[in-house]
Amino acid sequence: MTTETEAFLAQMVPAQSAADAEIHNGDPLPRIALWSHHDPVSLFGANLTVSGWSDVERAFHEVASWFGGSISWDFEVLHAQASGDLAYTVAYENSEAITDGVRRKYRLRVTHLYRREDGVWKIIHRHADFAPDETTPLFEDSSGKASSEQR
Structure with missing residues (x-):
């Protein structure tokens, strides 16, 4: 028997994985x-x-305009729970994509909140930051210095 959380993850993880790969291809x-x-x-x-x-x-x-191609993307769920019409995930996003014409790998810590609307799970909040061990910048500043800030 599938739990409510397992059913939620079976629906949302593949959908989020596909959508986030596409945003790295420039399609929001x-x-x-x-x-x-x-x-x-x-x-x-x-x-x-x-x-x-x-x-x-x-x-x-x-x-989406920041990225020029998705090379790889992985949604590594650490914790998740679904109950009634609310759910959350705590995860790492491991990405390799083209930004500023340069191939870059980076890792984000992400938390998502979801609300079920008319029987369909929808994301209502995303919090993301660079993992503490992350050293690869997404961008370079005007002097060519590495930066995690978008220009």
Whole structure:
């Protein structure tokens, strides 16, 4: 018998994996489709923070513009729980992608909150930051110095 959490993960992990690979290919639409379009929603990203659906949607278009190709992407779930119409995941995202024309590997710590809307799980919050052991920058500043800040 499948638990509520197992059923949630079976639905969301493949969908998130596919959507986040696509955002690294420059396409924000699969990620946008996974998110609730009903406030409150919020994004505390590794490089930007916004709240409210219209700002979150705009942010996903901006994030997609930073990337020039997904080489690999892995969603490593550490903890998860689903109960009723709310769920969460705590995970690492291990990525290799092209940014600024350079192939880069990086690791983010991520927490997602989900709300079930009309029987479908939707993301309502994302918090991401670079893992403490992460040393690879996503970008370089104007002097060519490594930076985790987007220009």
